[in-house]
Amino acid sequence: MIDEKNLNNQEDKSIGDLLIEKDATDEAENLKIDESNLVDQRSVEEITKIDDVEVNKYVLIIKDLFKSYGKKEVLKGLNLKILPGEVFGFIGRNGVGKSTTIDCIVGLKEYDSGDILVMGKDVKKEALETKSLFGYVPSEPTAYEMMTGNEYLQFIGSAYGMLQRSFKANYEFLVKKFQMNSVDMNRRISEYSHGMKQKICLMASLIHNPSIWILDEPVVGLDIMIYEVLVKMIKDFATFGKTVFITSHSIDFVAKVCDRVAIVNNGQVEELIDFNEEPFKRKDLGRIFFKIYDEGKIK
Numbered sequence: 001m002i003d004e005k006n007l008n009n010q011e012d013k014s015i016g017d018l019l020i021e022k023d024a025t026d027e028a029e030n031l032k033i034d035e036s037n038l039v040d041q042r043s044v045e046e047i048t049k050i051d052d053v054e055v056n057k058y059v060l061i062i063k064d065l066f067k068s069y070g071k072k073e074v075l076k077g078l079n080l081k082i083l084p085g086e087v088f089g090f091i092g093r094n095g096v097g098k099s100t101t102i103d104c105i106v107g108l109k110e111y112d113s114g115d116i117l118v119m120g121k122d123v124k125k126e127a128l129e130t131k132s133l134f135g136y137v138p139s140e141p142t143a144y145e146m147m148t149g150n151e152y153l154q155f156i157g158s159a160y161g162m163l164q165r166s167f168k169a170n171y172e173f174l175v176k177k178f179q180m181n182s183v184d185m186n187r188r189i190s191e192y193s194h195g196m197k198q199k200i201c202l203m204a205s206l207i208h209n210p211s212i213w214i215l216d217e218p219v220v221g222l223d224i225m226i227y228e229v230l231v232k233m234i235k236d237f238a239t240f241g242k243t244v245f246i247t248s249h250s251i252d253f254v255a256k257v258c259d260r261v262a263i264v265n266n267g268q269v270e271e272l273i274d275f276n277e278e279p280f281k282r283k284d285l286g287r288i289f290f291k292i293y294d295e296g297k298i299k
Contacts, residue, residue, distance in 0.1 A: 055120045059084045059212060059243045060105070065114035067100055074100050075111070076267030087234055087244040089254040092264035093293060098247045099139060101264075102216050105245075106136045119211060132160060135205030139217040141197035145190035149180065149200050152189060153207055160208040167207065174203040177229060194221040202230070213237055213244045219253055231257055255285040263292055 054061060060082040067075040074097045082088045092098055103109040105116055107127055116123045118130040143152050153174075157167040175185060178199045184192075189200060198221045205213065213234070219227055234244050234257050248254050254261060255275075263271045270292050275282045 054081065055117060058082055058117075059119050060245065061115070061117040062101070062105075063115045065101070065104065065116065066112045067097070067104060067109070068112055074267055075104075075114075077114070078264070078268055080262060080269065082243060082245065084243055085238050085241045086259040087238050087246065087257050089258035089261035090245065090247045090264065091249075091251070091254055091261060091289065092270075096264045097267050098264060099216055102136075102214060102245075102247060106134065106214060107131060132208070133210060134212040134214050135208065135210035136214045137198075137201050137205045137216060137218050139220070141194065141201045141221075143189050143197065143200055143204065146188065148188055149185040149192075149203075152200060153185075153204060156204045156207050162208055166209075170207050170209060174206060177233065178203055178226060179229070195223060195226070198222055199226060206233075211242055213242065215244065215246045215248075217248055218246065219248065219250055251286045251289060255282050261285065263289060265292055 058081045060080065062078060062080040065075050065078040066073070074095075078097065078101060080090075090098055090101065100109065104111045105118070105123060107123060107130070118133050121130045121133070123130045144155070147155065153171055154167075157171075162170075175181070180196075180199065180203075184196065189197060192200065198218075202218065205215075215234075218230060222230065231253075234246075237244055238259070244257075246254065246258065259275055261273045261275070262269045263273070271288065273281050273285070273288070281288065
């Protein structure tokens with residue numbers, strides 16, 4: 001059980017100061033983890049369609065991704081390359097494959113063909129390793145609601161094989177950052193409001209200090225104070241060389257936090273915008289978005 005007595009006295013540090021990498025070599029302090037489902041893993045050398053230069057340069061590569069539901073083709077050869085240390089926005093109207101793409105990345109859905117590499121690892125052939133590299137927040141808050149917030153984060157930490165000391169530091173940092181308290185954390189999640197459930201999912205996605213933070217509609221249900229906390233945490237996360245992948249219907253939010261944005265249409269990337277190279281497009285993102293769909297490009 002986590003000792004929360006001194007939470008209020010903890011110094012307010014950025015995410016990179018307190019989120020500690022897990023140390024798999026120190027087995028004595030590991031929380032319990034079920035290894036019964038470990039699978040044989042094959043190296044990225046088996047993947048011949050993506051060259052070594054790209055593998056080393058990008059933390060996430062999606063190449064020629066196809067996915068259909070029955071006769072409906074949703075992803076039609078989608079391609080993306082995402083750099084370390086960037087906040088990447090992935091936007092489009094409903095039904096163009098945004099959530100489907102994320103589901104394929106995190107292993108919730110099988111895709112028909114193509115390749116997805118997370119930090120050089122194939123998400124199909126090295127599924128267990130890739131899952132340890134990212135933190136994922138789904139579009140609807142999803143947690144074991146019979147657990148308390150404390151128990152749920154303990155459970156997630158255990159699944160990642162975290163050290164007790166790393167878990168404790170990350171837990172205390174996140175509880176304070178997301179303005180939860182000991183009473184909140186010891187209530188059942190079923191008693192939480194929608195916004196509190198969203199907060200516990202955000203905390204769970206960061207507890208193991210992932211290299212890639214994948215956020216599907218992360219601002220839904222958040223009050224303005226936590227919204228601003230989330231914006232700062234996203235920027236801090238990228239500052240420390242980590243990657244954030246965001247899909248959201250909030251154009252203002254995406255324009256505010258992202259370095260690059262892909263606009264998806266007809267199962268492919270219709271336009272890729274780099275705000276570092278074209279900063280004026282940050283204010284024009286909404287106009288660009290609607291222009292793509294208003295010019296008869298919806299198919």
